[in-house]
Amino acid sequence: MQIIRFAHLKPQPWRNGGGVTRELASHRGGTSAGATSSDGGAWDWRVSIADVTSAGEYSPFPGMERVLTVVEGELLLLAVDGTEHPLEKYRPFRFSGGAASSSALPTGDVRNLNVIAREGAFKAYTSIVELSKKRAHPVFEGQLGILLQGQAAVSPGNAGQDSGGGQDSGGGQDGAPVALNRYDSVVGSDSQTPEILGRGFLAVASIDPLTS
Template sequence: MQIIRFADLKPQPWRNGGGVTRELASHRGDASAAAASSGDGAWDWRVSIADVTSAGEYSAFPGTERVLTVVEGELLLLAVDGTEHPLEKYRPFRFPGGAASSSALPTGDIRNLNVMAREGAFKAYTSIVELSKKRAHPVFEGQLGILLQGQATVSPGNTGGLGNASSLGSAESGSGGQDSPPVALGRYDAVVGSDSQTPEILGRGFLAVVSIDPVTD
């Protein structure tokens, strides 16, 4: 069972200097060499959390698709190719990574969960689920479960890492079985999914489940 502790992640400045990002996980595959030379990110997919404290333009990532979710703050006004989209908390929004995009902050600073995937290679999805203390939420292979709000613990289930991941940030690993004591999660900590002893999350609050699916012909 792997846990990526948000507190251990180092903030990295945006390419355009407009904010900072903490990378939770990414995958660098066949696209890495071409991406690095073109300057649009040396990864096939990436999951990160960004702090947005001022209005301005976003970096362009041609050839990718983005799913952006406001996870802290009230409202983000996102303009994509000249069309403005009001984004409320916990409502994922999909848009082309290469589009001209910028944001305004009518209600103050916000924090975004940002998922990017290279078109034709991977498809990314973000869903927001409410946790329960009675029914555990499983996190399967190819998924990350990110605690957005509340209190929760994670335990290995009956049935590990994110199979396609080559970078998982600062992750805790444990080999305990089903009888291992549950591990407490902090805000924005991420649980790496697995189909072997699938991690199960119990608690009260909201969880973001990010799924990264390979594109097959």
């Protein structure tokens, strides 16, 4: 069971220098979820969290499709190719990475979850899930579960088996639940599917490969 601890992630400057991003996971070639790249966008998909503290332009990503979700703050005014879109908290919005885009902050700073995937190779989705203390939410292969708000813990689906490598192997003794902090991420698996219980909201970023 692999947990990516948000507090351990290093902020990276935007490609255009207008802000900072913390990369949760990316994929390029043989690199998989939970292994980050630092080569300025030479990846097929990426999941990241960006702090937006001033109005301005966004970095262009030609050939990519983006799904942006405000996860902290009230409102982001996103302009895409001259059309303005008011984005409220927890409402994912899809747009072309190659479009001219910029944002304004009418209610103050925001934090965005960004899921970006290469067009024709992958399709990205973001969903917001309300957690329950009685019914665990599974995180499957190709997904990343990010705790946005509240208190939650994650357990491996098959307690007692060896867990995979990662930033934090995470599994307690005998499969005991492991507490998650805000914006910590759980890497999904089909063989030992992590299960999250708690109160609050979870973002599930899904990356589906496209067949030719």
